[in-house]
Amino acid sequence: MNYKKYFSDELTSLKSQGLYRKFREINRDQKHFPKATERFEGNERAVEVWCSNDYLNLSQHPEVIKKSIDVIQELGTGSGGTRNISGTSSYHADLERELASLHNKESSLIFPSAYTANQSTLWTLCKKLDGIEVFSDELNHASMIQGIKNANVPCHIFRHNDVGHLKELLNTSNASVPKLIVLESLYSMEGLRSPLKQIVSLAKEFNALTYLDEVHSVGLYGNEGRGIANEQDISDDIDIINGTLSKAFGQMGGYIAASSDIIDFVRSFAPGFIFTSSANPSIAAASIKAIEIAKKSEHLREDIRINSNLIRSGLRDLNIPHLENDSHIIPIHVEDPRLCKEAANLLIDDHGIYIQPVFYPTVPKGDERFRVTITPKHQAEDIDRFLSAIDQVWNKMSLRREGSASKIPSQVTKIY
Template sequence: MQYERFFRDQLDGLRRDGNYRTFAPIERQAGLYPRAFHHGLNREIVVWCSNDYLGMGQHPAVTGAMRDAVERFGAGAGGTRNISGNSPSHLALERELAALHGKDAALLFTSGYMSNWATIGTLAARMPGCTVLSDAANHASMIEGMRHSRAPKHVFRHNDPRDLERQLGRIEPGTPIIVAFESVYSMDGDIAPLAEICEVAERFGAMTYLDEVHAVGLYGATGGGISERDGVSHRLTLIEGTLAKGYGVVGGYIAGSAALCDFVRSFASGFIFSSALPAAVADAARASVSHLRGSGEERAALFDRVALLRRRLDQAGLPHIMNPSHIVPVMVGEPNRCRALSERLLEKHGVYLQPINYPTVPRGTERLRITATPQHTAHDIAQLVDALRESWDALSLGAAA
């Protein structure tokens, strides 16, 4: 086989389809976000697609905690927690996260992807005869964990408790079951009916596995996510989250019973063989979680900006998906047009909005996914909408596909 030719041909196919991904040379600057410096264009830009939803990556309490921890503990962790040990920083953050979700325990991972992959893969593989029920829109990390487990999997219609009930009714009573779903779905911005899903799962004796990565920090009185907002945290077997989005740092975690977290700690290869998060990362994340547990200011400002953005898009006649979350998808519907729109926004207007194409979203639903933050001003929003309207018309995009 001509390996290099194979690699080039596959990449050329992505380019022809409009799905080749490019990484922008962007320098984030603490204190200036959402402004950043684009080294390719040699100019300042405004970022509109970051998952640092609240701008906590530059909050003084967070950066100060990280800086202090680096001075005390150094840059790295020294290896896995089994080898290098539990630092006080790891244990304190896990206690903070357990308290956030009203659970007995929590367990840290190096990323949200790893926490999903390792946890679902371990639980489904090691419980004899386990079957997984998966929402049709679940994230790739959850799907990969299910695939890795080799456990039987059934997909229920997205956010449809009745279809979940129908499929659960076909499974032999007494079978170990995991019902896996998300709270906020990151591409369409819709929100799962958590109480209804919990009710169905409880009726069939199933475990409930909730991915809250796009909700923690943003929803609930203390940032515990949709499960806290809806008052159902106690009904969920396991809550999985990230420290890289609403909390602005990096890492993933699960929260649940002490036995469940210890089971995953003891059997999940993705935890056992991964180096631990550095203490500086753990301390920064704990500062962020702690701050947002006590402050609603950032959440209120976020949703104020989102509401203003939606009003301005409506006034400009730009198509976007209406949903109850903070995510604002502007629909384009074709990959090459989506990329052209993104490139014009950046080059002409200094607006950074990466195109979202297949396989992140189904073909024909390509979009720009806007995430306003508390740091975006009303003037920024007006400039964004004006830039979108000008670029939309210049490219003759017409109505959304």
């Protein structure tokens, strides 16, 4: 095989489809988010960030920064090992207690990322539970898909948020086999919630375990930001909750929270947990501080609600196609990868607005979009400027306008 040609042809093909990704170098200003500096082609320019997952801006919070620095000075930078071999500090143990309590579970386990937490936990459950069948929402995140697929077990994919379809699929499987329902509480590309209560009730009816990814809800919804399962008062009915430390909590890493037996089981059998170095203790300590701040920051959550309502109402007035929801994630539909990139370039070149175009495989082909994430740090003037920039770019490129498009993809083509 001509390996050189293979790799080069694959990349050429990706580029010709408009699907090649370029990373912008964005250096966020710690004191003035959403202001940032972009470095490109040897130059620097001022930009404003409209697509950060640092939802509460806690990565730049002075108390969180101080905690991180203090612990680096106390213990050093790296953890020095896997959790089993010298890599468990008291900060790791305290963080796991804090996360368990956040979700009202007996125990929790931290991973290098929520991606590995999903992939590794699901893989382990699927491999170990003999005869298991998985029921997975079609829009589930790549990390969950990877965990399930790699385990090579029967997986039934139900239409997005379609409880009727899930029930139909559950009915086709044998009553005696173990079952696992896998879903997200707030879908990352739609900003839409799942019908959690109904799914939990089906899980009970069919004696299925439930695995819930709360990556985009922790810190933002529920009492003290404890997530959507908490908000809907069904945390106790979810067997395993997954979350991240890298979005609303502004750090890095992921976790699962569950009963002490499930956590001990995953701790003991999941290669993605066992065979990797643990997080830097400073990250664990900063995460505890960030969670503490997030819990008492109802005013930040309220600001997000106000800001996202402002944007949605502006988009409605301008007839910019967007998906209506009530969350902090606002998808603006462009529906063509090249147009989406071109619009993103115009937004940053002409208006200093940085928003990354989102395309396949993150969303299905033909469903390319901007995914606006609003933070408490965006001010009303920023929002006005953003809307005016969108309006001008839409005019310049003659992009399609309409009322809010409640468009949810009916078919997902994933490459995984």
